[in-house]
Structures are given as C-alpha cells and as structure tokens.
Amino acid sequence: MAVEKPHMNLAVIGHIDHGKSTTVGRLLFETGAVAPHIIEGFRKEAESKGKGSFEFAWVMDSLKEERERGITIDIAHKRFDTDKFYFTVVDCPGHRDFVKNMITGASQADAALLVVAAPDGVMEQTKEHVFLSRTLGINQLIIGINKMDAVKYDEKRYNEVKEQLSQLLKMVGYKPEAISFIPMSSFVGDNISKPSANTPWYKGNTLLAALNTLTEPEKPTTLPMRLPIQDVYSISGIGTVPVGRVETGIMKKGMKVNFMPANKDGEIKSIEMHHEEIPQALPGDNVGFNVRGIGKGDIRRGDVCGPADVPPTVADEFIAQVVVLHHPSALTVGYTPVFHCHTAQIACTFVELQKKLDPRTGQVKEENPTFLKTGDAAIVKIKPTQPMVIEKVKEIPQLGRFAVRDMGSTIAAGVCINITPKQMR
Numbered sequence: 001m002a003v004e005k006p007h008m009n010l011a012v013i014g015h016i017d018h019g020k021s022t023t024v025g026r027l028l029f030e031t032g033a034v035a036p037h038i039i040e041g042f043r044k045e046a047e048s049k050g051k052g053s054f055e056f057a058w059v060m061d062s063l064k065e066e067r068e069r070g071i072t073i074d075i076a077h078k079r080f081d082t083d084k085f086y087f088t089v090v091d092c093p094g095h096r097d098f099v100k101n102m103i104t105g106a107s108q109a110d111a112a113l114l115v116v117a118a119p120d121g122v123m124e125q126t127k128e129h130v131f132l133s134r135t136l137g138i139n140q141l142i143i144g145i146n147k148m149d150a151v152k153y154d155e156k157r158y159n160e161v162k163e164q165l166s167q168l169l170k171m172v173g174y175k176p177e178a179i180s181f182i183p184m185s186s187f188v189g190d191n192i193s194k195p196s197a198n199t200p201w202y203k204g205n206t207l208l209a210a211l212n213t214l215t216e217p218e219k220p221t222t223l224p225m226r227l228p229i230q231d232v233y234s235i236s237g238i239g240t241v242p243v244g245r246v247e248t249g250i251m252k253k254g255m256k257v258n259f260m261p262a263n264k265d266g267e268i269k270s271i272e273m274h275h276e277e278i279p280q281a282l283p284g285d286n287v288g289f290n291v292r293g294i295g296k297g298d299i300r301r302g303d304v305c306g307p308a309d310v311p312p313t314v315a316d317e318f319i320a321q322v323v324v325l326h327h328p329s330a331l332t333v334g335y336t337p338v339f340h341c342h343t344a345q346i347a348c349t350f351v352e353l354q355k356k357l358d359p360r361t362g363q364v365k366e367e368n369p370t371f372l373k374t375g376d377a378a379i380v381k382i383k384p385t386q387p388m389v390i391e392k393v394k395e396i397p398q399l400g401r402f403a404v405r406d407m408g409s410t411i412a413a414g415v416c417i418n419i420t421p422k423q424m425r
C-alpha cells in the first residue's frame with residue numbers, strides 16, 4: 001500500500017509583482033499538478049488579450065475579473081507534490097483573510113517561500129512579510145531570488161540581493177546561513193526543477209530540491225493538552241458532544257478535563273474521529289468527544305478544553321506584541337475591536353500602549369506612544385471585555401496568537417507575551 005507523504009502547508013510571500021503567482025504556477029506545472037494543455041489554454045487566452053507574459057500567473061487566477069485586471073488574488077488551496085512531501089499552498093499575507101486563517105489555525109503555514117525580484121531587491125512588503133512570518137511562528141524559510149532573466153543572470157546582482165536579505169533576516173531573528181537562497185526565473189523556468197545552464201556559477205539546490213530539505217514539523221505532543229471548542233452538539237443516546245481540533249498535547253479516554261472560561265469539569269468518556277472511536281487524539285486531529293458531567297448548555301464555541309490539573313489560562317489582562325497591518329487612522333487607548341484567538345472571538349480593549357518598536361529590529365522606538373498606525377509594531381496591554389482563554393506564546397504557541405478584526409478586515413496580528421490570569425477556581 002502506498003504510504004501517504006507528509007503534508008506541508010507552504011505560504012508564498014513577497015512584495016507585489018515579484019512573481020509569487022508565477023512561481024506557484026511554475027511549481028504546479030513542473031510537478032505535474034497542472035496539465036500542459038491547461039497551461040496552453042491559458043497562454044492562448046492571455047495572448048488574445050495582449051497579456052502574453054502572464055501564462056503561469058494566470059493558472060492561479062481562478063476569477064475572471066481578477067484576470068482582466070491582471071492581478072492575482074486566489075492562490076489558496078493549490079496542491080503539488082515533490083518526491084518527499086505534498087504541499088498545499090496557503091494564501092499569502094495581504095490576500096483576504098490570510099492572517100486570520102494563519103492564527104486560527106485554518107492555514108497555519110509550516111514553511112514560507114519568499115519571492116524577491118532580482119531587479120528590485122528588498123522592498124516594503126518583503127520586510128513586512130518577513131516580520132509577519134517571524135511573528136506568526138513560521139520557522140522554515142526558502143528564498144527565491146526571482147526574475148534572474150531580467151538581470152541577465154548576473155551573479156553580482158544575485159549576491160547583492162542575497163546580502164540585503166541576509167541583513168533583514170538577521171534583524172528579525174532568522175539565521176540566514178540555515179536558509180536556501182535560489183537564483184531563479186519562474187517565467188523562464190530556471191532552477192525550479194532542473195539546474196539552469198544560465199547560472200553556471202550557482203551550485204546550490206533547485207527550488208524543488210530546496211523544498212525537499214524542509215523538515216516536517218513535530219507534533220506538539222509534550223505540551224499541555226488544549227482543544228478549543230468549535231461546536232457543541234447534543235446527540236441522542238450519547239449526550240453532549242463538543243467538537244474541535246487538538247492543538248497541543250494528547251487527549252485520552254478517561255482523562256479528567258476542565259473547560260475554560262466556562263469553568264466546568266468532566267471526564268472524557270469517548271473520542272471519535274472520522275466516525276470511528278479512538279483511544280487518544282493527537283495534535284491536528286479533528287475530533288468529537290463525549291464528556292461525563294457536561295451538559296450542552298455548559299460550554300460553547302471559544303471555550304478551551306484542557307487537563308483538570310493544567311487548566312487553560314483565562315486572562316484578566318495580557319501584554320501582547322502586535323503589528324498594525326491596516327488601520328484607517330490612528331489606533332489609540334480605548335479602542336475595542338474583536339480579537340480572534342483560536343476559536344474565540346471576543347471584544348478586547350487596548351488599555352495601554354507601552355512601547356513602539358522598530359518592526360524590523362524589535363528595538364524600542366518610543367515609550368508610551370499616544371497612537372499606533374499602519375506598519376507600527378508595539379507592546380500593548382489588552383483587557384478582554386469577557387473572560388477569554390489565551391496562553392503565553394512561549395509556553396503554548398498555538399494558543400498565544402491572535403488577529404484583531406474590525407469592520408471586516410484584519411487590523412493587526414499579535415502574540416501574547418505575558419498574562420495576568422483571572423482566578424477561576
């Protein structure tokens with residue numbers, strides 16, 4: 001029987017027009033995920049509209065209007081295989097709900113591919129995306145220095161851009177020496193699956209070979225068990241069945257558990273996954289489970305299940321590091337948008353703006369700033385308007401991240417660095 005390859009979620013990030021979509025299109029094409037006749041169809045359609053150079057980018061444009069405007073929006077949920085992994089391409093920052101999806105775990109990326117155009121080098125969004133990747137806990141990075149054809153495959157230019165990037169990576173805490181840099185052209189197909197004769201000076205991996213060097217993320221089984229509740233059902237003959245995904249630790253049959261902030265105790269009677277009873281559930285498993293001692297009205301979406309002896313932390317207040325991604329004006333003390341943290345959505349107030357940071361270095365730029373604006377990073381104190389479970393990102397990273405949403409868009413993203421807990425028991 002064929003053994004399924006390990007799965008990796010890959011975020012493709014980089015400055016606008018640096019070639020993210022073209023690179024994804026090229027990867028899908030060269031790994032056989034898109035049939036050549038489909039590419040040919042796109043090429044003809046593009047030519048007929050005078051956009052002949054867009055063929056690979058077009059593979060990714062599933063929306064017709066987007067195609068006509070010549071920009072790419074929908075690169076979500078594209079799959080391709082290397083001989084070691086199968087990859088799902090997740091949305092990139094700036095595209096729709098990327099940040100929110102990353103944080104709520106819907107598309108937590110295991111690795112990121114940063115695309116940087118050789119003619120431009122490091123640009124504004126390159127910096128933003130690198131910082132955001134770091135904040136969101138993406139530890140593995142591959143860098144494609146793209147559009148090498150447009151700089152005549154010049155080794156000197158490649159080294160300049162590589163050096164700029166190395167500086168940037170060091171500032172945010174990545175180790176450039178552990179990262180693959182690849183001179184490539186997604187458009188021409190250089191160094192994607194085969195070493196290119198256009199870059200005889202380059203002896204490193206192709207993009208596909210570099211993707212194969214990534215390591216499968218370990219399941220966080222040694223952390224305390226945390227399962228944020230997605231829904232609660234009442235099933236006749238069984239009783240109350242909460243459902244959700246195990247984020248950390250192991251849920252076992254017979255375990256004594258506690259739900260916070262509901263502050264209800266129970267015992268796991270049975271666990272079910274894909275309609276089969278299982279003795280234990282691991283991180284990543286989506287399960288339904290039956291708990292002795294819990295009624296349907298006792299718990300709800302946003303509550304978190306944990307072991308009774310290490311219950312989830314309910315915050316009275318918490319200190320967070322945030323990055324403001326998009327705020328129409330100035331974010332000030334008193335602002336109370338909705339925080340999305342695991343499955344909870346709770347209005348929280350910015351009660352103190354403690355320090356403004358340089359988003360690239362993390363150095364303090366200003367103490368007690370009066371406001372924050374788009375692009376700022378800061379240390380802030382937050383007070384939830386209702387009891388809310390959150391954990392320190394250093395202790396349980398999966399429950400320590402949040403997205404801040406207001407009026408339909410993601411205003412900020414952040415991580416919880418300290419908590420003043422609410423005494424619950």
Ligand SMILES: Nc1nc2c(ncn2[C@@H]2O[C@H](COP(=O)(O)OP(=O)(O)OP(=O)(O)O)[C@@H](O)[C@H]2O)c(=O)[nH]1
Nearest residue numbers: 016017018019020021022053057072147185186187
């Ligand atoms: N010369 C050259 N052009 C390229 C290469 N890769 C992409 N392009 C062109 O660069 C432009 C932008 O490419 P996209 O793939 O749409 O870039 P993107 O980063 O996905 O852009 P957004 O989704 O709008 O942020 C298109 O005109 C591509 O044809 C390359 O390797 N060489």
